Amino acid sequence: MINEDTICAIATAQGGAIGIVRVSGPQAISITDRIFTPAGRPIPLVQREPYTITFGHIYNDAGENIDDVLVSLFRAPHSYTGEDCTEISCHGSPYILQQVMQLLITHGCRSAHPGEYTQRAFLNGKMDLSQAEAVADLIASTSAASHRLAMNQMRGGFSHELGHLRDQLLHLTSLIELELDFSDHEELEFANRTELQVLSAKIEQLISHLVQTFALGNAIKNGIPVAIIGETNAGKSTLLNALVGEERAIVSDIHGTTRDVIEDTINIDGILFRFIDTAGIRETHDAIERLGIERTFQKIDQAEIVLWLMVPTDDSDRLYELASSILPRCAHKQLIIIYNKIDQADTCPSHFFHPSLPPHTLHLSLSAKYGIHLDELRQMLIETSHLPNVSSNDVIITNVRHFEALTNALKAIQQVQQGLTTGLSGDLISQDLRECLFYLGSIVGEVTTDEVLGNIFRNFCIGK
């Protein structure tokens, strides 16, 4: 893949002491030469050794010195993108960086699209698609676990696992297709069906295991979803704000203040939690509030931990009734019942009881507003989050695109298994196998479309 364009972008965030402008493409070095004058011997960059750093000055077209900079030099194919590249380290002033960008563009560069460097690295075969995606995850990682997963994926751990799967699938396909090629020779038997069944069951197990890791991967990458629910005015938004340490949600003593879902993530002791403040549940004729309450129930379904807030003024009959719609949804979740506003309670509230309470339900009294017993809540969250320690060798799916592809691959291999059991003809089984291979191939980018690539790289930052 040859890119005609030479691209440039500011690769660093605003506000730092140093700012880096990245240039990549066939003319990266010669265009940099046009705006850069080395401080020492007047040897242009094109004649210099790659993988060196040269100190010098950037002059604008009027001969004015814009900055004193360091230029790092990389030559194709041994660079991040696989193309000729330079990186100009300037002082971090937004003015300087813009001037350098402007000069590069005047001299023939084009401003890079988000993720275009990594996209070029993929198109030039420096990494496969799942590794390219891991680059974005690595930049966005907010905890030790998400960092470890992204690092492993970027280094090819997942690609290796997929390659292994693919080899087994190809083996199975070849056994079945060989049989097809020689189907006129009835006396020949290539592989008995039981053998094929064992092989496909093994593949199904591997894919199914990968699919199952997604719940964990998602929790690590996006935070363990914790829904904060309860009646209106229970103090749900106050609790969200207290946990995340800022005024994320509006708090007021008007019932029905929160109408939509408000989410924020926070790292507690190395574990990422995604707190979801929801609309308070009550009977209402307000159509919008009702939609909000519907969402509350959806969020309970999506959560792993549910914090149900109750306050001393709650009507116990109503709570009991509410429990019959909430508890069936919490059967496989960690439910923590929180008795809020203990600063207003004369006595310690007695534990709420209902026959359908999940057996591991926890209870805690606190005050969200005055920060009483919040540390106990944090401790409870950490203890109930049950995140296994992930090591850097674990292959865990964190990406929705991969999850979808693997789910489709799983369906295809299950069709294969069914076909083998019911004695379906070889050519139909082989079609399902090809489909399974297609989905696995789509993860690493063996088969891909511009649309898919566009969707992936659009979410990258500029300069990566």
Ligand SMILES: Nc1nc2c(ncn2[C@@H]2O[C@H](COP(=O)(O)OP(=O)(O)OP(=O)(O)O)[C@@H](O)[C@H]2O)c(=O)[nH]1
């Ligand atoms: N005394 C006391 N008041 C509290 C406490 N927590 C919240 N409040 C008050 O209770 C009122 C309602 O708080 P919110 O956080 O808006 O309640 P909510 O559950 O989000 O309410 P909706 O969004 O309407 O469902 C506000 O006036 C808060 O200041 C607490 O621990 N003690």
Ligand SMILES: [Mg+2]
């Ligand atoms: Mg609220």
